Every structure is written in C-alpha cells, then in structure tokens.
Amino acid sequence: MLRVCGAKDYQKRLDGELKALRDSEMWRAGAASRSLRPKGTAKKITKRTKGVGGRAGN
Numbered sequence: 001m002l003r004v005c006g007a008k009d010y011q012k013r014l015d016g017e018l019k020a021l022r023d024s025e026m027w028r029a030g031a032a033s034r035s036l037r038p039k040g041t042a043k044k045i046t047k048r049t050k051g052v053g054g055r056a057g058n
Contacts, residue, residue, distance in 0.1 A: 021027055
C-alpha cells in the first residue's frame with residue numbers, strides 16, 4: 001500500500017480509479033436517486049409528532 005501511495009504517478013492512477021467508480025452504473029443510479037429526494041427542510045419534532053416515540057408503550 002505504501003509503495004502505491006508513494007508512486008510518482010499516484011495522482012494519475014487515483015484519478016483513473018475514481019473516474020471508473022463515478023462512471024459505474026451503480027454510482028450513476030445512486031446519484032439519480034439522490035437527485036429525486038425532496039429538498040425541503042425536515043418537520044420540527046414536538047410531543048405531538050406521531051411515529052417518533054419508540055416502543056416505550058410496548
């Protein structure tokens with residue numbers, strides 16, 4: 001590992017590996033799904049908010 005990180009062409013090799021990851025189908029699908037997420041702010045949680053109390057009553 002140390003030999004790889006200290007190589008003279010380390011940055012070039014790293015850029016190539018990162019480009020291969022960015023161009024992979026899985027990475028592109030993740031980017032597409034993240035772009036579909038709503039951009040609004042989260043609702044404020046209060047005592048009356050439903051579904052966040054856990055299992056205290058079970």
